[in-house]
Structure formats: structure tokens, C-alpha cells
Amino acid sequence: MAVDTLVVAEKMRRPAWKRIGTMREAGLIAIILSLSVIMSFASPHFLTLGNFRAMLMSFSVEGIVVVGMTILLIVGGIDLSVGSVVCFSMVLSGSLFLMGVDPWTASLAGIAASAAIGCIMGFFVTVVGLNHFITSLAAMVIVRGLCLVITKGTPLSLFTLPPAFKAVGQGTFFGVPYVILIFIAVVAAFDFLLRRATAFRKVFYTGSNEKAALYSGIRTKDVKFWVTVLCATLSGVAGAIYMSRFGAATPTFGVGMELNIIAAAVIGGASLNGGSGTILGAILGIALLSVVTSSLILLDVSVYWQDMIKGCILLAAVSIDHLLHKRKAL
Amino acid sequence: MTTETVLEIRNVSKHFGAVNALTAVNFRLERGEVHALCGENGAGKSTLMNVIAGVLPPSEGEVLIEGAPVKIASPAVAQSLGIGLVHQEIALCPDATIAENMFMAATNRRRSALMNYAQLERDAQAVMNRLAPIDVSQKVGDLPISSQQLVEIAKALTLDCRVLIFDEPTAALTETEAQVLFGIIRDLKARGISIIYISHRMAEVFSLCDRVTVFRDGRYVATEEIADVTPDDVVRLMVGREISQLYPDKQHSSERLGEPILSVRGLGDGARFRDVSFELRHGEILGVGGLIGSGRTEIAEGVCALRPVTQGEIRLHDKVLRLRRYSDAAKAGVVYLSEDRKGSGVFLDLSIAQNIAALDLKALTSLGLLNSRKERVLAEDLTRRLGVRMGGVDMPVSSLSGGNQQKVAIAKQLAVDPKVILMDEPTRGIDVGAKSEIHRLLRELARAGIGILVISSELPELIGLCDRVLVVREGRIAGEVSGDEMTEEAIMRLASGIGPANGTNLKASGHAA
Numbered sequence: 060m061a062v063d064t065l066v067v068a069e070k071m072r073r074p075a076w077k078r079i080g081t082m083r084e085a086g087l088i089a090i091i092l093s094l095s096v097i098m099s100f101a102s103p104h105f106l107t108l109g110n111f112r113a114m115l116m117s118f119s120v121e122g123i124v125v126v127g128m129t130i131l132l133i134v135g136g137i138d139l140s141v142g143s144v145v146c147f148s149m150v151l152s153g154s155l156f157l158m159g160v161d162p163w164t165a166s167l168a169g170i171a172a173s174a175a176i177g178c179i180m181g182f183f184v185t186v187v188g189l190n191h192f193i194t195s196l197a198a199m200v201i202v203r204g205l206c207l208v209i210t211k212g213t214p215l216s217l218f219t220l221p222p223a224f225k226a227v228g229q230g231t232f233f234g235v236p237y238v239i240l241i242f243i244a245v246v247a248a249f250d251f252l253l254r255r256a257t258a259f260r261k262v263f264y265t266g267s268n269e270k271a272a273l274y275s276g277i278r279t280k281d282v283k284f285w286v287t288v289l290c291a292t293l294s295g296v297a298g299a300i301y302m303s304r305f306g307a308a309t310p311t312f313g314v315g316m317e318l319n320i321i322a323a324a325v326i327g328g329a330s331l332n333g334g335s336g337t338i339l340g341a342i343l344g345i346a347l348l349s350v351v352t353s354s355l356i357l358l359d360v361s362v363y364w365q366d367m368i369k370g371c372i373l374l375a376a377v378s379i380d381h382l383l384h385k386r387k388a389l
Numbered sequence: 390m391t392t393e394t395v396l397e398i399r400n401v402s403k404h405f406g407a408v409n410a411l412t413a414v415n416f417r418l419e420r421g422e423v424h425a426l427c428g429e430n431g432a433g434k435s436t437l438m439n440v441i442a443g444v445l446p447p448s449e450g451e452v453l454i455e456g457a458p459v460k461i462a463s464p465a466v467a468q469s470l471g472i473g474l475v476h477q478e479i480a481l482c483p484d485a486t487i488a489e490n491m492f493m494a495a496t497n498r499r500r501s502a503l504m505n506y507a508q509l510e511r512d513a514q515a516v517m518n519r520l521a522p523i524d525v526s527q528k529v530g531d532l533p534i535s536s537q538q539l540v541e542i543a544k545a546l547t548l549d550c551r552v553l554i555f556d557e558p559t560a561a562l563t564e565t566e567a568q569v570l571f572g573i574i575r576d577l578k579a580r581g582i583s584i585i586y587i588s589h590r591m592a593e594v595f596s597l598c599d600r601v602t603v604f605r606d607g608r609y610v611a612t613e614e615i616a617d618v619t620p621d622d623v624v625r626l627m628v629g630r631e632i633s634q635l636y637p638d639k640q641h642s643s644e645r646l647g648e649p650i651l652s653v654r655g656l657g658d659g660a661r662f663r664d665v666s667f668e669l670r671h672g673e674i675l676g677v678g679g680l681i682g683s684g685r686t687e688i689a690e691g692v693c694a695l696r697p698v699t700q701g702e703i704r705l706h707d708k709v710l711r712l713r714r715y716s717d718a719a720k721a722g723v724v725y726l727s728e729d730r731k732g733s734g735v736f737l738d739l740s741i742a743q744n745i746a747a748l749d750l751k752a753l754t755s756l757g758l759l760n761s762r763k764e765r766v767l768a769e770d771l772t773r774r775l776g777v778r779m780g781g782v783d784m785p786v787s788s789l790s791g792g793n794q795q796k797v798a799i800a801k802q803l804a805v806d807p808k809v810i811l812m813d814e815p816t817r818g819i820d821v822g823a824k825s826e827i828h829r830l831l832r833e834l835a836r837a838g839i840g841i842l843v844i845s846s847e848l849p850e851l852i853g854l855c856d857r858v859l860v861v862r863e864g865r866i867a868g869e870v871s872g873d874e875m876t877e878e879a880i881m882r883l884a885s886g887i888g889p890a891n892g893t894n895l896k897a898s899g900h901a902a
Contacts (some may be wrong), residue, residue: 255761256758257754257757260746260750261750263736264739264743267737267739268732268736268737270729270732271734272736272747273715274734275719275801276720276748334738
């Protein structure tokens with residue numbers, strides 16, 4: 060027995076979850092780079108600063124939502140309402156602004172309202188005992204309805220937003236858009252916290268084995284509640300940035316966004332069973348989706364094909380995840 | 390003789406990763422016999438039954454039915470070959486009715502597209518009436534455990550079997566229900582059906598069975614005619630050595646009656662247990678025995694606030710504990726190790742160090758950040774003290790053997806310097822070597838002044854390891870045994886409520902252990 064255990068140990072000297080993690084991230088980087096090389100030959104427009112900036116801009120704001128979704132997936136939850144909540148934050152702040160509220164205060168109110176939606180979802184998940192999927196499915200529809208009610212179904216035009224506020228979404232700092240800086244700050248902060256902070260370690264414990272976590276004295280319900288709130292809050296932040304960037308608030312914005320976000324996190328290695336996932340992986344996941352989208356556009360592939368191809372990428376990523384997990388379990 | 394062999398197992402082995410659950414075992418079942426299969430937990434009985442019933446594929450060896458080799462790839466194949474298994478663990482659909490559950494396998498095989506529920510219920514009721522007067526239109530989830538066990542048995546009876554396997558069928562049954570079951574087994578036998586009967590209870594084996602096969606540590610030991618052996622012989626074959634060598638030395642009688650560490654008075658939760666009082670004293674290992682479902686686990690959960698209690702008082706070192714949730718109990722120094730190691734004891738995907746840190750996060754945290762160096766030092770220190778065999782503390786717990794996983798689970802508890810550890814089945818599913826290491830470890834912890842309470846279904850473990858044993862029956866402490874009174878017989882009597890010695894059929898099992 061002892062000998063056998065040590066033989067197994069020898070083969071797996073590096074922790075398996077770390078190994079698979081780095082493998083996954085290295086693999087994603089390799090895929091993104093090779094796709095970029097191929098594209099730079101296929102299209103003269105791909106390898107330009109403008110295109111790269113456009114790609115980065117396109118996933119920066121969504122990337123903030125991906126961070127929240129990844130942490131929620133690690134705890135074993137999921138949030139289908141992120142697209143609706145992003146939109147809700149946007150239209151609520153927008154209409155408050157049109158009612159004469161200062162845009163900064165209006166945005167904070169939008170973010171706070173998003174957090175409140177997170178609290179309500181957290182209540183249904185932890186106190187009532189519904190699962191994340193059903194709760195957030197209901198929230199997705201309810202909050203979308205709320206957006207339509209607030210705007211009476213018509214887009215809000217916010218061209219009167221003061222330049223200082225618009226700068227958040229549209230301005231640059233030494234040539235780098237603020238949006239990208241905010242995105243990098245959020246990613247760096249949460250990546251660090253997820254690896255080092257005790258509070259986030261509890262997220263891993265809860266997601267890996269909720270009962271064992273409970274038996275270790277961790278208040279797993281509190282953990283799940285706060286992670287749900289965090290995800291909704293980050294969606295609210297994204298909504299505020301979108302408002303600044305577009306200078307408009309559309310009640311149908313972000314329909315289907317949740318699929319992109321969940322796909323990115325899963326491609327990046329977050330398991331739908333909870334317990335694993337990294338911020339870096341999830342960001343690489345959304346970067347990959349963005350490169351694919353950009354490539355398809357530059358190659359003049361019909362919009363109708365784009366969703367199909369993205370769906371296939373998701374399926375491939377989830378299959379790999381499943382097979383890796385199965386091997387790990389042996 | 391050979392023409393009468395219904396089922397034969399030849400040199401079957403089964404490995405789970407590095408663990409050999411079965412090593413080249415042989416087994417032969419004749420027509421119309423009741424054949425007992427005995428062995429300690431982990432001896433490989435259940436693994437062999439799962440191989441026969443098509444739940445697990447064998448790694449090597451063959452299975453022959455009436456002399457012809459067969460490949461039993463799935464439970465459906467086993468059923469079509471006429472092999473039925475009554476699971477030890479209840480495997481029923483709680484949201485379906487008893488009738489639907491009983492005919493699940495038959496429904497699966499039918500060719501017609503529509504269900505005939507009236508017919509189904511009539512047939513089910515006819516089978517059920519032979520066992521107990523239970524209405525088969527009820528949902529299984531609404532039944533108490535013992536009735537669910539009866540449904541498991543009824544389900545097997547509906548199959549047209551030539552081989553029927555019972556895996557500890559009486560574990561959750563009352564004495565009367567068990568007697569009814571024995572009558573049915575004798576009746577099946579008279580109809581030429583062969584029965585494999587797995588049980589720890591020597592009295593049942595000796596009153597019911599024709600032959601007995603003994604397994605030990607995944608190997609075949611012997612097959613004997615029941616008429617030729619005594620229960621003592623069988624137990625000796627099962628254990629293969631003197632029991633006393635297996636367990637560490639107990640407390641000296643001079644050390645008895647140490648200071649109470651934990652005292653529980655009149656504890657009850659209004660449902661599963663009531664009026665529970667006991668003391669856990671300095672230096673002792675206190676055992677808790679009783680049948681499955683008697684409330685042993687619930688009492689332990691009540692003590693450490695994993696389950697709300699409605700009455701009673703818990704004192705730790707003479708200070709009353711008021712616990713609202715388990716984290717309060719852990720803070721006070723009362724920790725619980727669950728019986729379900731993989732389900733709720735360890736985080737399989739996470740590293741050993743992360744597992745050990747789980748209870749003690751606060752001590753490893755400064756400014757909200759986890760000190761990973763401290764975490765490693767803690768893990769390395771504890772794994773060395775407990776002798777965990779591993780590649781390093783960064784390895785995932787899933788890479789360890791069952792025994793070493795259990796040591797990690799214990800290390801997790803020790804990280805918080807507990808005063809009392811409540812252990813539920815601490816050695817379930819662990820091989821014999823690791824088992825005695827864990828026993829020695831528990832004894833050392835008790836000597837060091839930690840109160841150790843061990844819940845176990847294995848009577849030899851309770852008797853060999855513990856200084857005193859409390860026996861739980863139907864949610865109450867039915868009695869306590871210690872010293873020379875501590876025999877399997879005495880514990881079983883208390884657990885099943887038979888009362889003081891007057892029967893003769895239980896007598897034999899006591900001495901061997």
C-alpha cells in the first residue's frame with residue numbers, strides 16, 4: 060500500500076489542479092496566438108493597433124462581469140441574469156440622470172440597485188433554498204421586464220452626459236482607454252484576492268464540497284449569498300461603464316450576454332460543478348471568444364454562422380473540461 | 390455435485406487504482422442452498438456482490454453460470470441471468486410509489502409502450518403482503534428506513550431469480566421483521582433458489598445458512614459446512630489473528646474515572662433522539678454503538694450543533710456550551726468527523742495543505758490574506774505527526790489512499806487544538822493496516838487529554854478500541870458496557886432491545902471478539 064501510494068505520488072508531484080490550470084491557460088494562450096498568426100496572414104486589418112484596441116475594448120467591460128461569474132461558478136452557482144442586470148444598471152442610472160440626478164450619483168445608485176438584486180437572488184438561494192439556475196433564470200426575465208418598464212420600451216438618449224463622465228467610457232490615459240485600465244485593475248485585484256484572501260478561500264471550500272465546508276465550520280450559506288451579490292454588483296459596474304461609453308441606455312442591451320460570459324468562464328477552466336476556476340483563465344476565455352468574433356467579421360463570415368461557431372467552441376471546451384475531470388477522479 | 394453449481398467465481402480480482410479490493414477469489418454457490426459470506430468490513434464481500442450483480446466489472450477472472458462463462462456487463466444483464474441483489478444501502482426512487490419501485494427492473498424490460506398501473510399495483514401488493522402489510526401505492530420517500538428496506542427485499546422477490554443476494558438485509562430491520570424475512574428465505578430455498586447471505590451477525594448465519602465462505606482483506610480464506618464449525622471458528626477465520634494484537638492497549642484501570650471533559654444532560658431534538666445523558670472523561674475513548682438508524686449520528690450532530698437541539702445541556706470542562714451553529718462548536722473545541730469521508734469529510738480536489746487549513750483559517754490569516762507559508766508549515770507538521778503517506782502537502786487529497794485521506798481529515802480537526810473529537814465511523818472502508826494506525830493514533834490523542842468519542846457499527850472495533858461503550862436504541866441510550874461486560878452479545882442485546890441473557894442463539898458470538 061505504502062509503496063503504491065508513493066508511486067502515485069511520484070507521478071503527480073505537482074498539484075493536479077495547478078497543473079491542469081497552467082496547462083489550460085498555456086493552451087488558451089497558444090490557441091489565441093496561433094489564431095492571431097493565421098489571421099494576420101488572412102487579413103491585413105487584423106494585426107493593426109486599431110483592431111487590437113477594438114478587441115480589447117470589446118471584452119473589457121464584459122470581462123468585469125466574467126470575473127464575478129467565475130467566482131460564482133467556483134462556489135457552485137451560476138447567474139443567468141447578468142445581461143439583464145447590466146442593462147438594468149444602465150437604464151436605471153440613465154433615467155435617474157434624465158430626471159436631473161448627477162451622473163456619478165446615478166451610476167452609484169444603479170450599482171447599488173444591482174447589488175440589491177443580488178441580495179434578493181441570494182435570499183432565494185440560501186434562505187428559500189432554490190438553486191442558482193432557476194433563481195437567476197427568473198431574475199433574468201423579471202429584471203429585463205423592469206428595464207422595459209423603466210424606459211417604457213424606448214432607448215434613452217444621454218448625449219447630455221457631462222464630458223467628465225463620458226471620459227470613463229470614451230477617454231484615454233496616455234493613449235490607453237480608461238475602460239481597459241479599469242478592466243485590468245479589477246482583474247488584477249480579484250485574481251490576487253482569489254489566490255490569497257481567506258474570504259475567497261472559503262469560496263473554493265464551499266464549491267469543492269459544500270458539506271465538508273459546513274463541517275469545517277464555514278458558513279456556506281453566507282459565502283454563497285455574498286458571492287451572488289458580488290456577481291450582480293460587478294454586473295452593475297459594467298452597466299455604469301457601458302452607459303458612459305455609449306452615451307445611451309437601451310432596454311434590450313445585453314440580451315444573450317450571459318451565454319458569452321458563462322462560455323468564457325467555462326472555456327477558461329471554471330467547472331460548472333464548482334470548486335475550480337481562475338480569473339486568468341476566464342479572461343483568456345473571453346479573449347479567445349473576442350479574437351474568434353473579430354476574425355469571423357474580418358473574414359466576412361455571415362453573422363448567422365458566428366453564433367454557431369462560438370457554440371461549437373464552448374462545446375469543445377466543456378468536453379475537455381469533463382474529460383480532464385474524469386481522468387483526475389481516477 | 391458440479392451439475393448442481395449455479396454460480397461459480399474463478400480467480401476474480403478487482404482493483405481500484407492502487408487498492409486491491411479483491412485478489413483472485415473463488416466462490417461456488419449450489420442450487421437451493423443458503424450460503425453465508427462473512428468477513429470484516431473491507432474484506433471484499435460487497436465488492437464481489439457488485440461484480441456478480443453487474444455493478445462493477447472484474448479486473449480479472451471469470452464468472453460462470455451453470456458452468457458457462459458469462460460476462461455481466463450491467464445490472465440489466467445480471468437480472469436477465471436471474472441474479473437479484475438486495476442492496477445494503479437503499480437504492481430506491483423516493484418520489485415513486487412502492488409498486489413502481491418494486492417493478493422498476495421489470496418495467497425496464499417490458500416491450501409494451503404503456504404502463505398498466507392497476508395491474509402493477511395488484512402484483513406489487515401480492516408480493517408485499519408476503520412480507521408486511523404495507524400499502525404499495527405510497528411514495529417510498531414517506532416510509533421509515535426499515536420499511537424501505539422491506540421494499541428493497543420485495544423488489545428482489547419480483548424478479549424471477551435463481552440467485553438472490555442479500556447484503557446485510559437485517560441491519561435496519563426490527564426483530565419481528567427479520568423473522569418474517571428468514572421465513573421467506575427458507576421458502577425461497579425450498580423452491581430451489583440459491584441465496585447468498587451477507588451478514589455480520591453470527592446468530593443469523595448459524596440459524597439460516599447451510600455453508601459459509603469467509604473472506605479477509607480481499608482474499609478467499611475458506612468455505613465450511615455450517616454444521617462442522619462454531620461461530621468462534623468463523624470469527625477466527627474472519628480476523629485471522631488474535632483480536633488483541635489489532636488494537637492498542639486500553640486505559641489502565643487506575644486511570645479510570647478521570648475528570649469529565651464533556652458532559653451531556655438530557656439532550657433531545659424533539660424527533661430523532663431524546664433524554665440523552667453521558668460523560669466523556671479525560672483519557673478515555675468512549676464508544677457509541679447501536680443499529681444503523683438508531684440515532685447515533687444524530688446525537689453526535691446534536692452535541693456539536695450540526696443539528697438543532699430542543700432540550701438538554703452540554704458542558705465542556707464544566708462550562709455550559711451554548712452553540713448556535715457548528716462554527717461555534719469548532720471554536721469552543723468540539724469537532725465532528727463525519728462518517729461520509731468523501732461526501733463531507735475532505736475536499737478531494739483541493740490540496741492536502743488546503744484541506745488541513747479549512748477549520749483553522751483564522752489563525753492563518755493576517756489582514757484578510759492567507760499566509761500560505763504558515764499553511765504549509767501547519768500541514769507538514771500535522772502530516773508528519775500522523776504519518777500521512779503522500780508526495781507532498783501540495784498534492785490533492787484524491788491522490789491518497791482511503792486510510793491516508795482519513796488521516797488528513799483527522800489532521801484537519803487537530804489543527805484547531807480540539808478538546809473533544811466526535812468521530813463517526815472513523816475507519817469505515819479503510820484497509821486493516823491503516824485501520825490499526827488510526828486506532829493507535831486515537832489512543833495517543835486520548836492519552837494526550839483530548840476527549841475521543843467513536844461511533845462505530847463494527848462491534849469488534851468498539852470492543853477492541855474503546856474503554857466504555859454506550860449503546861443507542863431508538864434515539865435513547867439503552868445502556869452502557871465496560872470492562873469484561875463488553876461483548877458483542879451484550880452490545881447487540883442492548884442495541885436490539887432483546888433484554889438480558891435468556892436466549893441461546895445469540896450466545897456464541899460474544900466470546901470470539
